Amino acid sequence: MKPLAVLSAAMCFAATSIAPAAACDDVHEEALSKMASICEAKIKARLKAPATYQRASVQESALRMTAAEYKDKELTRMRDNISDSDAWRDAYKKLDSDIAAIERSPESAPMIFETRIAYDAQNGFGALLRGHALCTLISSDGDEENIDEGAVAAVIE
Template sequence: MRRYVFVFASVCAVLTGCKPFGSQVLTACEDAIKQRLRSPTSYDRVSLRETEEQISRREDVVFKFRRQGYSAEETAVFMKEVDAAPEKVTLYAKTIEYDAKNAFGAPLRNRTTCEYFTIDGKEDAALASNVTLDGKSLAEWSASGG
């Protein structure tokens, strides 16, 4: 049975470009959610809504870089790459509804929006440390006391 699943996944990925086991951004988002939970093992995804948006306005791209904590100098360096291939700037968003236990062990339903911003149109560099959950990076969440 495992061989058939592997063959299906391989054929699916090669022929259609589909992602049978979820995207790198989804994995990063779920890892980020689990890092912020009191009981990470209790995480259970209930629903998922995914969007992918091309960012075309230069001001929006600059805003995203600054929002992620990049300095004006770092943003200027990135903007040179953006100016060379502006059609690749992409915002991946995942709205994830999930169940997880709170500090008292009671299961609660939660919803969060996870975003990943990329200038090359690829999602393969997405990590829990470089996505935002409800507008906060992992560093911002940690600094606010969780």
């Protein structure tokens, strides 16, 4: 979380003892990273009553991948998405090249960004339920800000 967001969240927490919690909605929206915003959009798209969505907590992490981790993730992605043998061969050559580059310069390895969100929302019967989501992004350039919604994988419970 950015320092300004931490300060804003702290000011909001102090204000909630005086003013209603609804006054802090804008602060919570500003405090979200782009990844968390995309994750929330994916959650809301799957809800029966998206207007009832309330975020309970957000946890974010970013880790640099090892060459072996990157290879495992990319092979899984290739297996799931590539059926043409020529496309598979081309993708595997690129993967070998990427792995060699990571081994030469580990600080240039891709980053894996994870966002975990706990939320409350009503189901189809109007009962408020707690749900959890894990959104993952593998960024080859290590930059979380230059992502699009399609690149983020979401597992929503």
